[in-house]
Every structure is written in structure tokens, then in C-alpha cells.
Amino acid sequence: MTRDEFLAAIKSHGAIIAPAADTGAIGRANTALQQIKCAMMPQFIIDLFRAAGAINLGSGYIFGPTEVDRGRLFPIPSIVRVNNDFSTIKSMHGKTIFGRNDLFFFGFDAFGTCFMLDNLTLSPMRRYDDPYRAMMDCLAAGKI
Numbered sequence: 001m002t003r004d005e006f007l008a009a010i011k012s013h014g015a016i017i018a019p020a021a022d023t024g025a026i027g028r029a030n031t032a033l034q035q036i037k038c039a040m041m042p043q044f045i046i047d048l049f050r051a052a053g054a055i056n057l058g059s060g061y062i063f064g065p066t067e068v069d070r071g072r073l074f075p076i077p078s079i080v081r082v083n084n085d086f087s088t089i090k091s092m093h094g095k096t097i098f099g100r101n102d103l104f105f106f107g108f109d110a111f112g113t114c115f116m117l118d119n120l121t122l123s124p125m126r127r128y129d130d131p132y133r134a135m136m137d138c139l140a141a142g143k144i
Contacts, residue, residue, distance in 0.1 A: 001132040003047050010057060010139055018053035018068040018076070026050070029065035032080040036087040038096040042112030044131045045098060060101040060139040092122060099138040106138040 001009075011017060026049050030041050041049075054064030054076045061076055068076040079098060086092045097117070099106040104125070105117040114134035116126040128134040 001130060001136075003044070003051060003132070006048075006132040006135060007051060009136065010055065013057060013140075015055055015057040015139060016070075017055050018064060020051050021049040021053040021065045023050075025065045029078065029080050033083060033096055036080075036084055037093040038083045038087070039094055039108055039110040039112075041096070042108060042131070044112065045108070048135075055135075055139065057139040058101075060099065060141060062099040062135055062138065063097075086122070089122065099135060101138055101141045103141050104138070106134055 007017065026041070026046055034040055048062070049065055052062075052064070053066065054068045055062040056076060063077060063079040063082050065079060067078045067081065070076065079096065082097055082100075083092075086097065094110050095107050095115075097105050097107040104119055105122065106114065107117055108114045108131070112131070114128040114131045115124040116128070116134065116137065117123065118125055
């Protein structure tokens with residue numbers, strides 16, 4: 001699956017897609033993630049952020065490089081804010097959470113491999129070869 005196929009598919013299911021992030025915001029978020037011992041953003045997430053600053057479908061979220069204001073609804077937090085909350089957990093060093101729904105967190109490691117993580121223990125439950133499949137699972141479970 002490509003980025004554009006992924007975005008078209010989730011848009012057809014009613015996803016709310018924030019405007020593309022600028023290169024400076026992506027760079028600042030990447031630096032901030034590195035400073036809190038998270039994995040730096042792999043190319044697939046940088047490419048996604050160039051087209052979508054964040055994504056929401058039901059209770060599923062893909063976090064972007066900056067917080068997204070949604071008016072009367074709670075804002076979508078930035079990827080840095082979410083990961084800062086987990087930065088004191090040693091098992092999360094070298095990993096970055098990029099999405100969540102009511103059931104699971106989704107993250108990637110320093111090699112860009114994506115994982116579904118248990119909501120309570122943050123233990124990997126599933127490994128993905130296709131990052132867009134991981135993002136699709138994150139958002140699809142949020143729609144249920």
C-alpha cells in the first residue's frame with residue numbers, strides 16, 4: 001500500500017485529516033523525539049506528515065508533529081507530547097508511539113518496524129511489515 005492509497009482509503013471511511021505539516025515542524029518533532037530517547041521518524045511517517053498533519057477516525061488517532069486544534073473537541077496531541085508521557089519507561093527507549101485507539105497503541109522502532117502495543121503493558125503484540133497496514137489497523141479499530 002502507498003501513502004496515497006492509504007489516505008484515499010481512510011478518507012472514504014470518514015477520517016478527518018489535518019492539513020499537511022511543514023518541513024520545519026517535522027524536523028523539530030524529530031529532534032524532540034531524539035532528545036527523549038525515542039526512535040527518530042522513519043521516511044514513511046515523514047512522507048505521511050507531508051500530506052496529513054494528523055488523522056482521526058472515531059477513537060483512532062495518528063498523531064502528527066504538532067497539536068491539532070479541533071474547536072470544541074479535545075485537540076489531537078502531538079507525537080512528541082504523547083511520547084514524552086512514556087519517556088521515563090525504559091522499555092520504550094528506542095520506540096515511538098505514532099497512534100492509538102481504545103484498544104491498542106501503535107509504534108515504530110529505530111529500524112522503522114511498526115508494532116501494535118498492549119494498552120497496559122506496552123508489550124508488542126503484533127509486528128507489521130507494511131507501515132500503512134499498521135496505521136489502517138489503528139484507525140479501523142477506532143471506528144468500531
